[in-house]
Amino acid sequence: MSTMFTKRREAVASLLGPDACLLVASNNHVSRNIHHTYSFRQDSYFWYLSGFNESDSIVLIKTDKTGSLSSYLFVPPKDEHSELWDGYRAGPQGAQNDYGFDHGFNNFDADKTIPGLLAGANKVFSLIGYKEDFSQRVSSWVKEARLKDRHTAAIEHLDAGPLLSSLRRVKSDSEIDIMRKGCEISAQAHKSAMQFVTPDMNEQSLEAYYLYKFAEHGSRFPAYTPIVAGGEHACILHYVENDQILKDGDLVLVDAGGEYQYYASDITRTYPVNGKFSAEQLAIYNIVLQAQQEAIAAMKVGNHIMQPQEISERVITEGLIDLGLLTGSAEDLIAEGAHKKFYMHKVGHWIGLDTHDVGAYSDGSNFTQYEAGMVQTIEPGIYISSKSDVDDKWKGIGVRIEDNILVTVDGNENLTASAPVDPEEIEAVMAG
Numbered sequence: 001m002s003t004m005f006t007k008r009r010e011a012v013a014s015l016l017g018p019d020a021c022l023l024v025a026s027n028n029h030v031s032r033n034i035h036h037t038y039s040f041r042q043d044s045y046f047w048y049l050s051g052f053n054e055s056d057s058i059v060l061i062k063t064d065k066t067g068s069l070s071s072y073l074f075v076p077p078k079d080e081h082s083e084l085w086d087g088y089r090a091g092p093q094g095a096q097n098d099y100g101f102d103h104g105f106n107n108f109d110a111d112k113t114i115p116g117l118l119a120g121a122n123k124v125f126s127l128i129g130y131k132e133d134f135s136q137r138v139s140s141w142v143k144e145a146r147l148k149d150r151h152t153a154a155i156e157h158l159d160a161g162p163l164l165s166s167l168r169r170v171k172s173d174s175e176i177d178i179m180r181k182g183c184e185i186s187a188q189a190h191k192s193a194m195q196f197v198t199p200d201m202n203e204q205s206l207e208a209y210y211l212y213k214f215a216e217h218g219s220r221f222p223a224y225t226p227i228v229a230g231g232e233h234a235c236i237l238h239y240v241e242n243d244q245i246l247k248d249g250d251l252v253l254v255d256a257g258g259e260y261q262y263y264a265s266d267i268t269r270t271y272p273v274n275g276k277f278s279a280e281q282l283a284i285y286n287i288v289l290q291a292q293q294e295a296i297a298a299m300k301v302g303n304h305i306m307q308p309q310e311i312s313e314r315v316i317t318e319g320l321i322d323l324g325l326l327t328g329s330a331e332d333l334i335a336e337g338a339h340k341k342f343y344m345h346k347v348g349h350w351i352g353l354d355t356h357d358v359g360a361y362s363d364g365s366n367f368t369q370y371e372a373g374m375v376q377t378i379e380p381g382i383y384i385s386s387k388s389d390v391d392d393k394w395k396g397i398g399v400r401i402e403d404n405i406l407v408t409v410d411g412n413e414n415l416t417a418s419a420p421v422d423p424e425e426i427e428a429v430m431a432g
């Protein structure tokens, strides 16, 4: 495992160039209530560079004149008492032996050690504007380093964000292996949940079932707070109360994905609580499904990220015209964005260590072209709230279908395909 991270630090070092430093901080524990913290989750950038799962730590990568790299990890000190209560700490020696760092330090030595390491560098990179407290520490270290080294050129302080996020946007084979496994766990959970749900169940019971199925197969935590939205609740895009009764005759929209070995999955399925779609539900569902399938087909090398977006808008607009929910020519309606009344979000986002993963969607003038190794969600939807100005029979229907798609050299791979989307298949699974 540590070779994956060692290689990554080498890749980063070559982008930094000679005489440069990069500093990235870990996450810290966050209080939930007295004496109790939220479950610790490492910062994604920090994890990407270190594979180290402790709080209060700093990774420093330094290149010399020839561009060759030295790596430093500042970690919580070994402490018998703390380790008895809170668990094992690697300590500075473990940072070197087990995580492949050239140098391990106690974190309380950071303030006195880091300015000396920065002195002499031409460039210092950190994630500017990302973590306020750490940004201030970096600024003060850079200031101190400048004073130490007043005869050399001023140290430039630069944002590491573009550099690290462009690396993270393209997944390596080992990352793809992890994501494929994590996506499969979550897809299977959706499939099982279709068999588990019954009318009159509380949304939170269905949520708990997903969490159990994720954990059972190695995804102890969800990648984000699940949305389990019966009927009209599906029209509230970020509904997370999940505390209402699922009604016979309603659809349930579940947007839930587990986190597996730090990588997110993000799946939405919409299925009938009683196992059978009504005619109106099916009509809306099929438009969303067609939009999703056509958008997925456009996720390939040579295309850019707006192509699935435009396809999903066109299919949804045409479908809504056919049902009489929009009137006018498709061309005009698309131009004026009429679909936004029912489909008000984007078609998808990068996914990886973060559910909404880092990585630019354009270079400032052109939309990002797909490359093999990019992973994006494709998740069109149609939401018709009871406040909509439409025939009553459509009201309260909200549908989204979301998969995680890997761009490959010759097309794409749907990593979450095991969760059924075909309505007949969904009904068969639910009857089964």
Ligand SMILES: [Mn+2]
Pocket (backbone or CB within 6 Å): 266, 349, 377, 379, 402
């Ligand atoms: Mn998503």
